Amino acid sequence: MNYLTDRHKFLQKEKQLLHTELVKYGIDYDIAAKAAQILAEKKPDEVLTEEEIQLTKEVCEVWLQQRNRLASISKVIN
Secondary structure (H helix, E strand, C coil): CCHHHHHHHHHHHHHHHHHHHHHHCCCCHHHHHHHHHHHHHCCCHHHCCHHHHHHHHHHHHHHHHHHHHHHHHHHHHC
């Protein structure tokens, strides 16, 4: 395997894991896919569009809120 093939496989796996995590915590499937792509590529903010930055921030905020909410519910149950 060459570097580009390995990198592509890594990015695909990273994107899939991020997408699954986002959907798991209630993010819309298509929005999660866009955010996962942006996050997996790990581009600096300077090369992202304002829309990409805003989408990623919003998705991450919702993910964190949902994750914290579910964690607090789990503490009460257990």
